[in-house]
Amino acid sequence: MAKSKADLQKDRDNYYQHLTESRAAHAAGDCLRSLDCAARCLDYIDGMMRYERKYEDKEFLSIEAIDVILNEAPFFLHYQLLDRVEEILESKRLIEKHTSADLDQLLSEARQVMQNAYRLWDHVERNPGVRQDLLEETLGWTQDAWQRLSLRWSELELLERTPEGETYRLHIRDPFRESTLAKCPTCGVVAKATKHVFLQERTCPKCKRQVLFVLVPDNKISANKE
Numbered sequence: 686m687a688k689s690k691a692d693l694q695k696d697r698d699n700y701y702q703h704l705t706e707s708r709a710a711h712a713a714g715d716c717l718r719s720l721d722c723a724a725r726c727l728d729y730i731d732g733m734m735r736y737e738r739k740y741e742d743k744e745f746l747s748i749e750a751i752d753v754i755l756n757e758a759p760f761f762l763h764y765q766l767l768d769r770v771e772e773i774l775e776s777k778r779l780i781e782k783h784t785s786a787d788l789d790q791l792l793s794e795a796r797q798v799m800q801n802a803y804r805l806w807d808h809v810e811r812n813p814g815v816r817q818d819l820l821e822e823t824l825g826w827t828q829d830a831w832q833r834l835s836l837r838w839s840e841l842e843l844l845e846r847t848p849e850g851e852t853y854r855l856h857i858r859d860p861f862r863e864s865t866l867a868k869c870p871t872c873g874v875v876a877k878a879t880k881h882v883f884l885q886e887r888t889c890p891k892c893k894r895q896v897l898f899v900l901v902p903d904n905k906i907s908a909n910k911e
């Protein structure tokens with residue numbers, strides 16, 4: 686059954702409410718919360734677009750909430766969120782159809798970034814002090830992309846970058862720590878776990894579902910209690 690104008694308007698309002706929260710969290714430097722709020726937009730995108738196309742004659746270059754997710758989720762290894770975007774794009778074909786950006790293409794690029802993020806973590810953990818300028822030679826992909834990834838991880842305080850000549854030596858932050866913090870993407874519980882929790886599915890201690898935990902930078906822990 687088609688949604689009424691009032692229903693579509695409600696979807697639009699919900700979309701912008703969560704988007705506004707996402708922007709505010711981003712501005713406050715809490716990227717993980719910004720990502721959570723962008724995720725809450727997903728269910729309302731279809732209604733928002735229908736409303737704005739029909740009643741405001743609007744055309745869409747891209748969808749901000751999806752942009753936020755595709756840009757940021759890979760850095761947090763937030764596998765589940767990229768799956769959610771894929772699900773939405775598949776079930777709501779109008780989103781892709783009425784957006785100029787090639788969302789399927791951007792999604793597959795985001796998956797590639799995330800796959801390489803896993804590889805970087807593993808590589809730096811096995812080879813502490815590895816040189817950033819040799820990543821392309823060792824691991825493939827492109828040097829620019831490795832640089833962006835390691836810069837972002839150093840901003841999130843997950844990776845230590847020590848300048849050396851024209852490049853950097855990379856270390857996982859605090860390598861002697863036995864456990865680190867990770868968050869369940871389903872129920873949001875933050876757990877202490879060994880680092881390898883990132884690399885395989887675990888049973889969440891709270892919601893008991895099989896999940897891949899999401900990276901939580903130490904300095905962002907207080908903001909993630911939902």
Ligand SMILES: [Zn+2]
Nearest residue numbers: 869872889892
């Ligand atoms: Zn859970």
